Amino acid sequence: MRKKFISLILALTMAGALVTGCSGGSDDAAGTSTEKSGSSQSDSSDTLRISQSSGGVIDPGTGVDSASCIAYVNMYDSLVYPDMDNNPTPSLADSWEASEDGLTWTFKLKQGVKFHDGSDLKASDVVFSMNRLLTMGEGFAYLFSGYVDSCEAPADGTVVFHLKQSFAPFLSILPRLYILNEDLIMDNLEDGSYGELGDYGKAFLAENDAGSGAYHLTEMKTQDRICMSKFDDYFQKWDEKAPKNVEIVMNTETATVRTMMNSKELQISDQWQTNEAYEALDKIDGVNIGSFTNGQMLYLMLNTKKQPTDDVHVRRALAYLIDYDQVCETLFPGYRKASSVVPQGVLGYTDEGFEYKYDLKKAESELKESKYYKELTAGNLEVEVEWISDVPDEEKLALLIQSTASQIGLKIKVTKVPWATHVDKCGSVDTTPNAATCFISSDYPEAGALLYQRFHSDTAGTWQQTEWLQDQAVDDMITKALTTLDDENREASYAEIQKKAAEECWGIAVAEQVEKHAYYDNIEIPVIERAAEGKPVALSLGYNYLFRDFRMN
Amino acid sequence: MNLKKFIIHRILLSIVVIFGLSIVIFSIARIVPGDPARMALGATATKEALENFKIENHLNEPLPVQYIYWIAGVLHGDFGKSTTTDRAVAKDIIQFLPATVEVVFFSTLLLIFGSILIGKLAAKHKDTVLDGILRVFSYAGVAMPGFVVAILLLLLFGYVWQVIPVLGRLSPNMTPPSHITGLYVLDALLTGKPAVAWNAFLHILIPAVSLALGGMFQDARLVRNAMVENSSKDYLVAMKGYGIPEKVINNKYLLKPSLIPAVSCMGMDIASLMGNAFLIETIFSWPGISKYGLSAMLAKDLNAISGVIMVFGIVFVIVNIIVDIVVAYLDPRIRLGGGN
Numbered sequence: 063m064r065k066k067f068i069s070l071i072l073a074l075t076m077a078g079a080l081v082t083g084c085s086g087g088s089d090d091a092a093g094t095s096t097e098k099s100g101s102s103q104s105d106s107s108d109t110l111r112i113s114q115s116s117g118g119v120i121d122p123g124t125g126v127d128s129a130s131c132i133a134y135v136n137m138y139d140s141l142v143y144p145d146m147d148n149n150p151t152p153s154l155a156d157s158w159e160a161s162e163d164g165l166t167w168t169f170k171l172k173q174g175v176k177f178h179d180g181s182d183l184k185a186s187d188v189v190f191s192m193n194r195l196l197t198m199g200e201g202f203a204y205l206f207s208g209y210v211d212s213c214e215a216p217a218d219g220t221v222v223f224h225l226k227q228s229f230a231p232f233l234s235i236l237p238r239l240y241i242l243n244e245d246l247i248m249d250n251l252e253d254g255s256y257g258e259l260g261d262y263g264k265a266f267l268a269e270n271d272a273g274s275g276a277y278h279l280t281e282m283k284t285q286d287r288i289c290m291s292k293f294d295d296y297f298q299k300w301d302e303k304a305p306k307n308v309e310i311v312m313n314t315e316t317a318t319v320r321t322m323m324n325s326k327e328l329q330i331s332d333q334w335q336t337n338e339a340y341e342a343l344d345k346i347d348g349v350n351i352g353s354f355t356n357g358q359m360l361y362l363m364l365n366t367k368k369q370p371t372d373d374v375h376v377r378r379a380l381a382y383l384i385d386y387d388q389v390c391e392t393l394f395p396g397y398r399k400a401s402s403v404v405p406q407g408v409l410g411y412t413d414e415g416f417e418y419k420y421d422l423k424k425a426e427s428e429l430k431e432s433k434y435y436k437e438l439t440a441g442n443l444e445v446e447v448e449w450i451s452d453v454p455d456e457e458k459l460a461l462l463i464q465s466t467a468s469q470i471g472l473k474i475k476v477t478k479v480p481w482a483t484h485v486d487k488c489g490s491v492d493t494t495p496n497a498a499t500c501f502i503s504s505d506y507p508e509a510g511a512l513l514y515q516r517f518h519s520d521t522a523g524t525w526q527q528t529e530w531l532q533d534q535a536v537d538d539m540i541t542k543a544l545t546t547l548d549d550e551n552r553e554a555s556y557a558e559i560q561k562k563a564a565e566e567c568w569g570i571a572v573a574e575q576v577e578k579h580a581y582y583d584n585i586e587i588p589v590i591e592r593a594a595e596g597k598p599v600a601l602s603l604g605y606n607y608l609f610r611d612f613r614m615n
Numbered sequence: 616m617n618l619k620k621f622i623i624h625r626i627l628l629s630i631v632v633i634f635g636l637s638i639v640i641f642s643i644a645r646i647v648p649g650d651p652a653r654m655a656l657g658a659t660a661t662k663e664a665l666e667n668f669k670i671e672n673h674l675n676e677p678l679p680v681q682y683i684y685w686i687a688g689v690l691h692g693d694f695g696k697s698t699t700t701d702r703a704v705a706k707d708i709i710q711f712l713p714a715t716v717e718v719v720f721f722s723t724l725l726l727i728f729g730s731i732l733i734g735k736l737a738a739k740h741k742d743t744v745l746d747g748i749l750r751v752f753s754y755a756g757v758a759m760p761g762f763v764v765a766i767l768l769l770l771l772f773g774y775v776w777q778v779i780p781v782l783g784r785l786s787p788n789m790t791p792p793s794h795i796t797g798l799y800v801l802d803a804l805l806t807g808k809p810a811v812a813w814n815a816f817l818h819i820l821i822p823a824v825s826l827a828l829g830g831m832f833q834d835a836r837l838v839r840n841a842m843v844e845n846s847s848k849d850y851l852v853a854m855k856g857y858g859i860p861e862k863v864i865n866n867k868y869l870l871k872p873s874l875i876p877a878v879s880c881m882g883m884d885i886a887s888l889m890g891n892a893f894l895i896e897t898i899f900s901w902p903g904i905s906k907y908g909l910s911a912m913l914a915k916d917l918n919a920i921s922g923v924i925m926v927f928g929i930v931f932v933i934v935n936i937i938v939d940i941v942v943a944y945l946d947p948r949i950r951l952g953g954g955n
Binding site: 109111116117119121124126198199200201202203204207255264265267268269283284285286311313315317318320321322324325327452480481482483485486489521524525526 | 649650653654656657658659660661663664665667670671699700701702703707710711766769770773774777781782787897898899900902906907910913914915
């Protein structure tokens with residue numbers, strides 16, 4: 063009897079929950095469209111959701127990945143930012159001037175700029191942000207640490223940077239200095255390893271924003287999504303149809319993205335989908351596919367200190383063995399064949415001296431000139447080509463090289479490694495493979511950025527340079543270029559390094575990445591529209607996604 | 616040995632197991648390839664930052680010393696700081712664990728009741744067409760990897776038919792309930808939001824089914840086979856002879872002993888659900904601890920790896936204790952020391 067009574071109570075409770083549940087939120091419960099239910103409908107239609115890979119953080123002092131950079135450029139401001147032509151454009155800075163020797167840069171700040179908490183942005187906040195980045199030494203700190211000696215605020219609204227050595231692209235790297243609200247951070251310090259500065263606000267900034275950007279953080283769902291809303295007191299102009307709310311959804315799983323797009327829970331897909339996935343997304347009613355070059359290069363990096371790729375002829379043979387047309391048409395459709403070791407559109411790019419194309423005869427003749435020719439053709443020596451298991455399409459490139467190499471008797475050993483193992487192996491010459499596939503993006507829109515990242519001794523032994531070049535003459539050339547203030551002379555110096563890189567084949571630039579997105583046709587994305595007009599786009603990571611310039615029709 | 620002594624004995628043994636587990640976890644986390652400092656701070660971090668990171672995390676100390684630092688923290692509830700989220704691992708676990716517990720809880724219910732029901736049904740209709748159909752489903756359920764089932768169900772219910780929400784824990788325009796336990800269905804009911812509870816429940820359904828399906832069919836086969844085997848035992852024939860109703864015989868005298876082999880297997884399956892959840896969490900955009908653990912491993916986030924596996928280990932041990940107790944309850948020979 064007692065059991066029956068309890069069962070009855072439970073059944074009634076369940077039935078009650080079902081009835082109220084169904085009546086109160088049946089539209090939501092179906093979950094198929096956020097546009098059905100009453101009052102929340104308008105909020106949903108004003109929300110732009112974009113998928114990105116996981117790992118995005120919102121502390122501008124730590125992350126460098128795509129999701130993080132998108133969050134930074136929308137929640138924070140910098141002194142200058144790049145326009146579509148990559149020209150430094152005033153943002154927080156009203157004007158600036160450099161001393162003749164290029165060692166002192168003075169910026170006048172705009173007045174009346176508000177942080178998200180309503181307080182005024184001051185020159186001291188810029189100094190604090192610079193010091194925090196340099197002290198922590200993470201994220202984009204490396205761009206500044208070699209050059210910035212100190213930063214001061216001599217007067218209200220004036221900031222002065224003192225450089226250790228002149229650094230011509232200084233304006234180009236400033237978009238990576240995001241200005242933080244010093245008072246807010248100092249009020250939220252926790253215990254940490256930075257002395258009296260505790261954790262320098264790391265724990266606070268992991269879940270909160272301290273910026274003045276066009277959007278303010280509404281919720282940080284760690285490793286899930288970053289939710290932002292329009293900041294009404296923003297000091298720069300908005301497009302009147304810009305999204306009021308933005309969510310960066312950290313999930314690139316194909317089936318998930320497809321389902322979300324189909325149910326309109328996602329308006330723009332990430333750039334990491336396969337071609338098959340883009341084709342499927344394209345079939346969804348109202349969804350378009352758009353693309354643009356994003357300044358990212360696909361390289362086959364070559365270890366110049368290990369047999370047999372320490373021989374320039376073997377390296378050149380490999381460069382002639384790659385069927386670039388097939389790479390850009392079949393393996394990575396839409397990609398553009400590389401015409402230098404840096405992408406087109408950046409300051410200082412030149413294709414002079416870059417003559418690599420698919421040519422088996424030239425590959426064979428280069429191989430014959432190699433001191434390892436006999437060992438290589440006898441099969442006593444092989445070239446190890448490593449690809450990263452996290453990016454399955456890279457295997458196709460490795461196998462393509464293996465296949466063409468076999469036609470001239472060159473033995474290629476293809477190995478697959480997870481990213482973490484690859485990073486670990488790059489730490490020493492002996493464990494670094496002969497060749498490795500890797501994507502690298504330019505940190506700022508000048509040839510000098512990638513030339514430094516790829517070939518300067520400072521980066522040897524990191525995943526950005528498995529060449530182990532360690533050549534003082536090359537270091538000097540890069541340093542000279544980066545410290546040449548005159549644009550024309552600097553471009554000439556960049557060109558000289560690119561020609562040398564091509565001639566000695568330090569590493570093989572295979573193709574320029576074309577970033578694809580599936581998106582609903584009521585959304586206007588400025589970079590995609592510009593690319594459709596045939597104009598070059600090579601903005602730094604994140605700046606392609608200034609949501610205040612997007613339009614939701 | 617009575618049941619109380621048996622339970623105390625098992626708990627004491629579990630403490631030793633967890634201690635051993637902590638050493639294994641700590642060592643394995645450090646064997647994963649990759650320099651943790653470089654992985655945490657990125658390729659471009661300055662040498663000073665890398666060195667500071669190593670000092671702060673005692674990475675320059677010998678492994679036994681590192682272990683002492685770590686275990687001392689764990690005993691105080693401090694698993695260290697995660698380098699992927701820049702927060703205390705304990706805080707991450709508090710955020711991510713409830714989502715996984717919620718889906719695993721519903722999967723567990725499905726696994727237990729589904730396997731018993733299917734097993735009973737198949738045994739009752741032994742060697743009939745229904746038994747054959749259930750056998751085919753069972754083999755297919757066991758053979759098909761969980762992620763394939765998950766993608767299939769996601770595309771069917773979320774893409775083709777769109778009859779049920781399949782992504783995330785709540786629909787986009789639903790406000791999550793106030794945090795009490797972190798379990799959305801329960802929190803929504805406790806705060807008087809039945810619509811939110813219903814929405815959260817619907818979101819759990821497909822991930823829970825995907826997660827439970829393999830184990831459910833496997834255990835159903837065990838229940839079915841044990842019931843078929845036991846149904847010819849003499850004591851049951853005698854009961855039928857005494858005219859005891861078949862329903863009573865089946866539920867009380869046949870099912871109970873037939874559950875013993877399945878319960879042990881269910882225990883392992885249920886404990887494995889936590890670990891297996893990472894694919895389900897990725898596919899269904901479910902912000903749980905398994906997905907967090909996977910990201911930690913890829914980024915060689917030592918403290919997060921250790922923290923997550925420790926939690927999994929503890930759950931595994933607790934589930935095993937419960938299973939032992941259930942088996943001991945079902946089979947007195949176990950708690951009485953093999954019938955001596």
